[in-house]
Amino acid sequence: MILRSGASEFSFGGVGQDSSKTRLVWTLAWKGAFSLKFRTWLTLIGLAMGTFALTTFGSMVVHFHKMASRFENYAEGKIFIRDRSGFFGAGAIEKDELLTLSQMAGVKEVIPMIVARLHSRELMAFGLPQIVLGVPKEKLPELFKDTPLLWGSWPENSGDSLLGIDVAEEQGNLHSSSFTYAGKKFRVSGVMARTDGPEDHQVTVPLSDLEKLLGREGLVSYGVVIPKPGESASALAQLIGNKHSNWDVLPPTLVSQGIRGSERLWGALTMGVGFLTVLIGGIGILTVMMMAVRERIREIAILKVLGASRSQIFLLFLFEAFILSLLGSVAGLLLGMVFILGVSHPLARQGMVLFEPTTLLIFLSFFLALVLSLLGGLYPAFYGAKIKPADVLRT
Amino acid sequence: MSAFLECHDLKKTYQQGRKLVSALQGVTLSVLKGEFLCIRGRSGSGKTTLLNCLGTLDTADSGQISLEGKLIESLSEKALLSLRRDSFGFVFQQFFLIPYLSTTDNVALPLVCRGERWKEARNKARNLLQEIGFSERNDQQALWLSGGEAQRVAIARALISNPTLLFADEPTGELDTATAKQVIDLLTAYKKRGLTLVVATHDPLIEHEADRILALEDGKILGEAPTTTS
Numbered sequence: 001m002i003l004r005s006g007a008s009e010f011s012f013g014g015v016g017q018d019s020s021k022t023r024l025v026w027t028l029a030w031k032g033a034f035s036l037k038f039r040t041w042l043t044l045i046g047l048a049m050g051t052f053a054l055t056t057f058g059s060m061v062v063h064f065h066k067m068a069s070r071f072e073n074y075a076e077g078k079i080f081i082r083d084r085s086g087f088f089g090a091g092a093i094e095k096d097e098l099l100t101l102s103q104m105a106g107v108k109e110v111i112p113m114i115v116a117r118l119h120s121r122e123l124m125a126f127g128l129p130q131i132v133l134g135v136p137k138e139k140l141p142e143l144f145k146d147t148p149l150l151w152g153s154w155p156e157n158s159g160d161s162l163l164g165i166d167v168a169e170e171q172g173n174l175h176s177s178s179f180t181y182a183g184k185k186f187r188v189s190g191v192m193a194r195t196d197g198p199e200d201h202q203v204t205v206p207l208s209d210l211e212k213l214l215g216r217e218g219l220v221s222y223g224v225v226i227p228k229p230g231e232s233a234s235a236l237a238q239l240i241g242n243k244h245s246n247w248d249v250l251p252p253t254l255v256s257q258g259i260r261g262s263e264r265l266w267g268a269l270t271m272g273v274g275f276l277t278v279l280i281g282g283i284g285i286l287t288v289m290m291m292a293v294r295e296r297i298r299e300i301a302i303l304k305v306l307g308a309s310r311s312q313i314f315l316l317f318l319f320e321a322f323i324l325s326l327l328g329s330v331a332g333l334l335l336g337m338v339f340i341l342g343v344s345h346p347l348a349r350q351g352m353v354l355f356e357p358t359t360l361l362i363f364l365s366f367f368l369a370l371v372l373s374l375l376g377g378l379y380p381a382f383y384g385a386k387i388k389p390a391d392v393l394r395t
Numbered sequence: 396m397s398a399f400l401e402c403h404d405l406k407k408t409y410q411q412g413r414k415l416v417s418a419l420q421g422v423t424l425s426v427l428k429g430e431f432l433c434i435r436g437r438s439g440s441g442k443t444t445l446l447n448c449l450g451t452l453d454t455a456d457s458g459q460i461s462l463e464g465k466l467i468e469s470l471s472e473k474a475l476l477s478l479r480r481d482s483f484g485f486v487f488q489q490f491f492l493i494p495y496l497s498t499t500d501n502v503a504l505p506l507v508c509r510g511e512r513w514k515e516a517r518n519k520a521r522n523l524l525q526e527i528g529f530s531e532r533n534d535q536q537a538l539w540l541s542g543g544e545a546q547r548v549a550i551a552r553a554l555i556s557n558p559t560l561l562f563a564d565e566p567t568g569e570l571d572t573a574t575a576k577q578v579i580d581l582l583t584a585y586k587k588r589g590l591t592l593v594v595a596t597h598d599p600l601i602e603h604e605a606d607r608i609l610a611l612e613d614g615k616i617l618g619e620a621p622t623t624t625s
Contacts, residue, residue, distance in 0.1 A: 024504070024507045024508055027500075027507070027513065028493075031495055031496070032495075035495055298491060299493050301491075302491040302493065303493075303504075303508070305452060305479065305485050305491075306479075306480065306485075306504055306505045306508050306552070307476060307477075307479055307480025307481070307505055307508040307509055307556075308508050309476055312508070388453070389452050390444075390447040390452045390453035393443075393447070393452070393487065393491070394409075394443060394444070394447070
């Protein structure tokens with residue numbers, strides 16, 4: 001059995017050395033990863049939290065982005081005029097003063113509006129609050145020309161109301177016939193289809209009804225000026241601003257800049273926090289794997305003595321890191337999805353849509369968490385691969 | 396008879412903490428095919444370093460090692476890996492089994508390292524364990540084996556690849572006399588079947604079985620010591 005035949009007693013290379021290298025690697029990596037220690041559990045939790053943060057914050061950013069895009073579309077080609085105290089504040093402008101703008105050259109339409117909070121007790125809301133919007137009924141089709149109706153028609157008479165989809169859902173019946181606001185019962189003339197924009201959270205009623213109901217006849221919250229075709233909205237806004245220094249006159253470019261600026265800031269903050277959490281998870285993997293390599297330094301040495309190659313040792317620890325990363329990322333992703341699904345529905349019923357997870361986002365969160373933690377496993381794997389068995393076994 | 400394994404003027408110095416240790420100071424020796432060579436020396440005499448260099452686990456600072464007349468320094472890293480895996484067997488004083496693997500898997504490991512399937516490697520490992528009279532605790536984790544059991548499993552691991560040369564570093568160093576005897580019997584049984592053995596030890600029981608004993612002190616070969624059989 002021991003005696004060999006042939007020219008040489010020794011094997012100087014070749015036989016089977018490159019075939020099925022991963023057989024050894026997978027088995028040992030699997031066993032190594034599942035001899036989970038307390039610190040490994042902590043790292044897995046850390047990585048899972050990172051993926052969770054990335055998924056939830058990411059879906060918030062997606063939602064904000066969609067909302068911003070919708071608002072940008074709504075604002076396109078319109079000049080917004082408001083009192084300096086803002087859209088949702090108590091500030092008001094004289095309706096008659098606003099309507100004089102229709103005499104200006106280049107102005108196609110002037111639409112005065114009243115905005116009031118739907119729930120006066122609602123102190124804060126994420127994104128846009130639910131509102132009641134008073135608009136001259138003849139201007140509605142022009143103002144919301146891109147918004148389809150789920151059913152019904154635009155308010156045509158005094159006492160009519162058009163519900164946004166979230167408000168209608170909150171009513172519990174998409175086809176309810178009446179809606180009560182501030183003690184007044186409105187007939188529901190229709191419901192707008194979902195837009196993922198501010199219209200979803202609003203109830204639109206004739207301006208005259210809201211003026212009477214709120215006791216602010218002659219005063220409006222803000223106005224929208226639509227320029228004639230070919231007219232520059234920015235130049236027109238400049239002219240209006242020069243004449244009325246008590247107003248904020250916002251051309252579409254400024255509205256767009258404001259929206260996109262907020263979106264960028266919000267996105268950078270939330271995604272930054274998510275990314276940092278995942279990074280910390282990845283550093284956790286680095287630490288755990290480094291400790292695993294140091295603890296199993298004799299095991300590595302003996303594997304090398306038995307004929308394991310550098311690449312086998314490298315892959316062994318990289319696979320182990322991969323298994324841990326996969327476990328952490330999947331756990332975080334599942335946790336994130338359960339949280340989003342569990343929280344978003346009750347919140348949506350209160351008019352607060354926070355999350356909008358997409359397949360791409362889920363894939364990216366998972367992929368990023370996996371890649372970062374695998375990067376964390378690279379150095380320990382390199383370190384393990386270059387260990388010299390004699391140095392270890394001598395001690 | 397020509398030398399199977401030879402080394403000439405082997406020198407090796409390594410750093411231990413802040414001091415430099417001259418482990419080998421010009422060692423020259425030769426091993427014949429099928430021989431049981433014992434290297435005797437106290438702790439720190441350079442036995443382990445000599446075995447590591449001969450077994451290609453370490454490289455000497457100077458000097459030459461040749462196998463069947465072929466210089467080891469002329470071999471590539473890949474060829475050395477192949478040599479260790481397919482032609483050499485190693486046994487250590489502290490056994491160095493992988494604690495979370497079963498006895499069978501520990502023995503099968505060298506075969507899997509060279510690409511054999513786990514299933515086939517395990518079958519071979521079970522057969523070998525049975526052959527050396529160890530078949531009761533094959534599925535037990537190596538962590539739970541006694542010293543004597545662990546060393547017999549470590550020897551089986553060294554033999555599974557059907558090596559030409561077996562290097563053993565103090566193989567009975569951590570065993571009681573009765574268990575040490577079992578291990579020595581196992582080694583001599585394989586020696587009789589043609590295995591060449593190079594064993595570093597200061598255990599008289601091993602020396603008793605050796606064909607030749609070389610005394611090593613402070614990294615130098617002092618000379619050949621008489622064996623009890625000579």
